[in-house]
């Protein structure tokens with residue numbers, strides 16, 4: 001993994017970022033020099049995004065941009081011409097960054113104006129404001145005076161914001177959001193809590209967020225997403241030694257393509273056989289929910305698992321065989337309601353024959369004895385859907401404490417609340433909640449959502465940073481369970497790290513959703529279609545990385 005990939009995996013809190021920066025400054029880097037460097041990178045990114053150099057300005061435009069020694073800037077064809085850029089300046093160094101951006105864009109020949117409603121600024125910020133004004137860049141204190149702009153750059157607050165925004169600043173932010181002008185937020189959208197992503201009173205709704213140096217945790221929390229827009233990292237060469245010194249272990253990391261590809265069970269050794277590539281037992285389905293069992297089976301198929309056995313109620317065996325001819329479908333005696341009553345495995349087989357077990361999709365809550373039985377096994381176990389609901393009724397943590405094999409729980413926020421009623425609400429700080437759940441239960445917990453988060457009992461977290469709302473659709477979780485369990489079965493036989501494999505499954509599932517949505521729109525990603533994109537997305541990704 002190269003440095004850029006390593007850096008882009010890292011996720012920090014505001015305090016960790018302060019500690020890392022403190023080390024850089026203590027080592028001799030001047031604060032002002034770092035601000036120049038960072039803001040220079042932001043200004044050039046804005047130019048790349050919003051301005052191209054294709055068209056040489058005519059005389060009229062040259063007159064309009066007399067300050068510019070470079071007359072080649074103009075609006076790129078994909079964006080409206082930028083006549084005026086408004087720079088929103090706060091009291092701290094986020095405001096200082098914005099002022100350096102203002103100065104640079106001004107020197108590029110763009111018309112820039114500043115809104116700064118604060119009278120008390122940090123010293124460096126105050127100096128930059130004074131210089132910007134000396135260049136003739138207009139600065140307004142009242143939001144009513146700020147002229148209409150085509151683009152706003154938000155440097156009001158960064159990771160220093162901890163208090164609620166109120167009064168005139170809050171109402172100005174609401175007013176700016178209502179204008180529907182694109183906004184680029186520096187570091188974090190002003191008003192968001194850097195760690196939890198919570199809205200502190202109100203917040204800027206950004207089109208882009210340029211996160212500085214290292215990813216801030218709040219940008220990866222579901223509740224922040226409607227404010228963040230497209231998020232990009234502006235890497236300003238933080239020394240890796242400082243990152244390591246501050247973060248230590250455990251860490252919070254983003255799952256990126258490089259992480260996922262390095263974890264996949266590829267390539268296979270030339271001499272192998274099906275049982276060496278993992279034997280997965282899926283226990284799923286009922287007469288009522290046969291579809292869930294099919295989707296889970298198709299997800300497992302895509303994982304490449306060596307051998308797939310699927311235990312279902314006898315009455316849905318034939319439909320399973322027709323969808324998954326390669327799998328060994330085990331028909332089991334069923335209850336009056338059509339749930340599995342008892343596991344009836346083939347002769348000479350017991351639960352210890354499997355590398356991993358997954359139990360839950362489509363099971364109904366009538367399958368209590370089955371869940372009890374798999375919990376007593378010594379196999380790595382994935383519980384989902386009704387498997388989780390049954391576990392919740394048994395008492396999550398006291399039940400799991402009796403296990404001496406790994407358990408993976410895959411709740412959405414509703415299931416999470418049932419499993420861990422005592423823990424803080426997963427809707428508020430998902431990362432804190434999932435970490436506490438893994439610690440308390442001793443399980444690996446995958447909390448589903450727009451930014452799925454995976455925690456292990458030691459406190460390490462993986463967050464899937466990219467997904468699509470096209471996946472918010474019945475059955476897509478079943479596909480994930482199948483895919484993940486098939487990968488876990490292979491991780492067991494190959495002794496690969498299971499938590500990382502769970503994260504890889506979440507990444508793969510989301511990437512398939514993204515590719516399917518690109519080709520078929522967000523309305524076209526039903527769970528069955530999703531299963532058909534699983535292998536396609538991996539082969540495309542491998543092709544791209546081979547070329548890189």
Ligand SMILES: NC(=O)C1=CN([C@@H]2O[C@H](COP(=O)(O)OP(=O)(O)OC[C@H]3O[C@@H](n4cnc5c(N)ncnc54)[C@H](OP(=O)(O)O)[C@@H]3O)[C@@H](O)[C@H]2O)[C@@H](O)CC1
Pocket residue numbers: 021031034035038090091092093094095097122156157158159160161162163164165166169186187188212
């Ligand atoms: N560290 C570095 O050198 C580098 C940092 N960089 C940049 O600096 C940013 C962090 O800068 P920062 O620490 O100055 O904090 P920032 O987010 O600008 O604002 C905090 C200010 O807001 C004020 N304030 C707070 N709440 C308020 C409220 N409700 N209403 C009104 N005011 C309120 C608070 O005042 P106080 O609480 O002291 O009264 C304080 O003055 C970071 O995100 C990045 O952009 C980069 O240049 C790289 C190098």
Ligand SMILES: Nc1ncnc2c1ncn2[C@@H]1O[C@H](COP(=O)(O)OP(=O)(O)O)[C@@H](O)[C@H]1O
Pocket residue numbers: 385412448449450451452467468469470471472473474475476477478479480509
């Ligand atoms: N807004 C969203 N953005 C991205 N992914 C989402 C979103 N909503 C749901 N998902 C993903 O879709 C899947 C839904 O799973 P789940 O709720 O268990 O559905 P089901 O039980 O119907 O299969 C999860 O992987 C989840 O992370």
Ligand SMILES: [K+]
Pocket residue numbers: 094154155156157158185186187188189190
């Ligand atoms: K900001």
